[in-house]
Amino acid sequence: MAERKPLIAGNWKLNNNHLEAIALVQKLAFSLKDTDFDAAEIAVLPPFTNLRSVQTLVDGDKLRIVYGAQDVSAHEKGAYTGEVSGPMLAKLGCTYALAGHSERREYHREDDALVNQKVKAAFAADLTPILCLGEGLDVRKAGDQVSHTLAQLEGALKDVTAEQAARLVVAYEPVWAIGTGEVATPDDAQEVCGALRGRLGELYSDEAAGTARVIYGGSVKSDNIAGIIGQEDIDGALVGGASLKPDEFAKLARLGRE
Numbered sequence: 001m002a003e004r005k006p007l008i009a010g011n012w013k014l015n016n017n018h019l020e021a022i023a024l025v026q027k028l029a030f031s032l033k034d035t036d037f038d039a040a041e042i043a044v045l046p047p048f049t050n051l052r053s054v055q056t057l058v059d060g061d062k063l064r065i066v067y068g069a070q071d072v073s074a075h076e077k078g079a080y081t082g083e084v085s086g087p088m089l090a091k092l093g094c095t096y097a098l099a100g101h102s103e104r105r106e107y108h109r110e111d112d113a114l115v116n117q118k119v120k121a122a123f124a125a126d127l128t129p130i131l132c133l134g135e136g137l138d139v140r141k142a143g144d145q146v147s148h149t150l151a152q153l154e155g156a157l158k159d160v161t162a163e164q165a166a167r168l169v170v171a172y173e174p175v176w177a178i179g180t181g182e183v184a185t186p187d188d189a190q191e192v193c194g195a196l197r198g199r200l201g202e203l204y205s206d207e208a209a210g211t212a213r214v215i216y217g218g219s220v221k222s223d224n225i226a227g228i229i230g231q232e233d234i235d236g237a238l239v240g241g242a243s244l245k246p247d248e249f250a251k252l253a254r255l256g257r258e
């Protein structure tokens with residue numbers, strides 16, 4: 001099995017203007033000073049308006065974090081008011097772009113077909129998409145979480161190549177765990193993450209499934225990350241609320257080992 005470097009990514013959601021973003025990244029850099037950057041890749045995902053400021057700080061201070069966007073347009077250019085394209089994000093030095101976060105699926109009516117276009121747009125711009133998926137509470141109560149998330153995976157990966165799939169990050173974020181404080185148990189998270197990796201193997205190859213990273217998101221904190229990351233098929237975390245607190249996010253970046 002290939003070595004997969006854990007990814008700890010902070011999704012800031014709709015928080016912080018660009019000045020607040022600079023302050024937060026500076027504090028985070030300080031909090032990260034004793035961190036082993038070889039143990040995990042650390043990413044922040046601020047709002048679009050902050051990316052240029054974060055780029056300047058990361059480049060200027062040679063910070064060992066990477067960054068990305070919370071969304072990417074399905075379109076490359078043209079008459080698409082309000083959209084931000086993959087090439088624009090790549091030009092700003094972004095490594096990652098989220099695609100299909102449950103908040104975009106819910107509040108902006110994004111479906112698997114659109115998420116699929118966004119995943120392909122990210123790959124086309126040499127960004128790594130972080131494909132978000134996960135079931136709501138009703139699906140979980142019915143015990144259909146595996147089939148539900150596998151269907152989302154297949155829908156989002158239509159026409160994605162094996163080479164691309166090998167670079168993919170899939171974030172399993174059960175909707176009922178997001179912002180609720182109700183983190184999935186390590187076993188529950190592993191059940192779905194293992195099934196997602198298994199399906200990547202069936203759709204592509206064992207090699208692709210072995211290098212793609214599958215991460216978990218939903219109420220991850222420094223006191224619960226160790227159990228989550230200890231699971232065989234979980235390669236990191238997508239963190240919301242806790243990513244806005246520099247000390248707490250730095251502890252997460254150290255995988256809760258202190």
Ligand SMILES: O=C(CO)COP(=O)(O)O
Pocket residue numbers: 011101173177178179180181217218219220238239240241242
């Ligand atoms: O949605 C999330 C990350 O994308 C998770 O958010 P919380 O960590 O605040 O639950």
